[in-house]
Amino acid sequence: MASTFSHLLAPGRIGTLELRNRIFMCPMGDELCNHDGTISANQSAYFEARARGGAALLLVGSVSIAYPRSSFSDRQTAASNDSFLPGLIDLTTRVHKHGGRIAAQLVHNGQMSLLDTARGLPQLVPSVPKAPHPDRYSMMVTPEELAAMSWPFTQPTSKLEYQVASEGDIAVVIEQFVDAADRCLRAGFDGIELHAGHGYLIDEFLTPSMNKRTDGWGGSLDGRARLLLETIRALRKRLGDEMPLWIRINAVEHHKPDGERFEEQLKVIQMAVNEGIDAVHVTAYANTDVATGPTDGYAPHTYTANQPGSLSMYAKVVRETVSVPVISFGRYEPDEADRVIADGKADFIAMGRKLLADPDIPNKLRDGRVDDIRPCIYQYRCIGNIFVNESLHCVGNAQTGREHDLAMSPTRHPRRVLVIGGGPGGLEAARVLAGNGHAVTLWEASEQLGGMLRFAGRVDHLLDRYKGWIIRQVEQAGVTLVLGKRATVDDVRALG
Secondary structure, three states, X not given: OOOOOOOOOOOEEEOOEEEOOOXXXXXXXXXXXXXXXXXXXXXXXXXHHHHHOOOOEEEEEEEEOOOOOOOOOOOOOEOOOHHHHHHHHHHHHXXXXXXXXXXXXXXXXXXXXHHHHHOOOOEEEOXXXXXXXXXXXXXXXXXXXXXXXXXXXXXXXXXXXXXXXXHHHHHXXXXXXXXXXXXXXXXXXXXXXXXXXXXXXXXXXXXXXXXXXXXXXXXXXHHHOHHHHHHHHHHHHHHOOOOOEEEEEEEEEEOOOOOOOXXXXXXXXXXXXXXXXOEEEEEEEEOHHHOOHHHHOOOOOOOOOOOOOOOHHXXXXXXXXXXXXXXXXXXXXXXXXXXXXXXXXXXEEEEOHHHHHOOOHHHHHHOOOHHHOOOOOXXXXXXXXXXXXXXXXXXXXXXXXXXXXXXXXXOOOOOEEEEEOOOHHHHHXXXXXXXXXXXXXXXXXXXXXXXXXXXXXXXXXXHXXXXXXXXXXXXXXXXXXXXXXXXXXXXXHHOO
């Protein structure tokens, strides 16, 4: 019997925040904003499309609290002063218009403040980090990838320096988190996620692999957790109990002998709950020195060979330990996501790349149109783009990240259109044209549709699934398909 996704589509709640279903959009750095950190037209349209598609909560990833300092690039979304308010207000208004809710994931980039490096400014860190082994990167990425990833070090002003955080620096950071959260509240955001994972500043204080301090901000677990807990305390004092607040935190750091361990992280999570957070977003991290990031397709969160749903085992234990809702993510297919919630392993499921490929997944699940969901092929040129200083895009969905520039609506002047070639490009062109109201005919020289997908799908089932999807969509759109038809000039002219 086909799933009705009754658990995934059931209403939910985090603190005071009522949510229409259990599907969140993962926080992802997108590099879609303007070069001054303000919200762009494409970025607003990108989030609006996912709200229109039915997601309950959209998480704006990696919102910088100190921009342009302590930021990944000049296109990192910012909330560091009131000049960013107009764009943030426009963004929340667009999401609310479609019944969606929106939260800001606040971050201090710490050692990942590449914009500081590019400008010759020191990165704020808990302790001076050890240098990665240079050969590991050259073995794992292409020369082109390595060159693109090295952009901060190719600037005329570039200088790699570290500033070990003093007591005064830490006080400033906490105040920056509080000010940014207050600004997001005024902009109409419905919640705040505090990023305490993935190697950013709070996580750098948490992990013994990075925090070598011997003062009250390091050493013991209590010392390493102090920045996180004092930040939560300060946020609660400023925001009160009405604004939902939660953390995203690593369950574990894989491939790091001196990294975070699940047993200790559970204690940190419980400490955070005791300070008043409303939910826990469970993630994991790995040793980025091995440079699996740009190529493995899950990185830098590579841990169990890209197995879908592999984080649910951590989410389950967290949920059994704390009294607040748990958010889980990690390549969940809709039926598995529904089962995870039904089995009590998590309360909410965050989808990342799936919602990049198809922003309408929640609505399609609700309407029983599972076969119409555009499959994600997990190619990673989407969010992987940020590592090479480019904006987020999607191989399978050309509109992703360009929703404003490529906005489409039904034509008022239908035309007869001939598409020559039934490979993925031709099929997509036919699908879009027919969907916009044109009468489309497609000629394919061979006896089968799909082009190179027919061969690529033999070694990658995700590509085979994509081939099946795009062919179904073209057929459903009413495209006239002519196989075994090689186009000639005379044949095209004969169409008139």
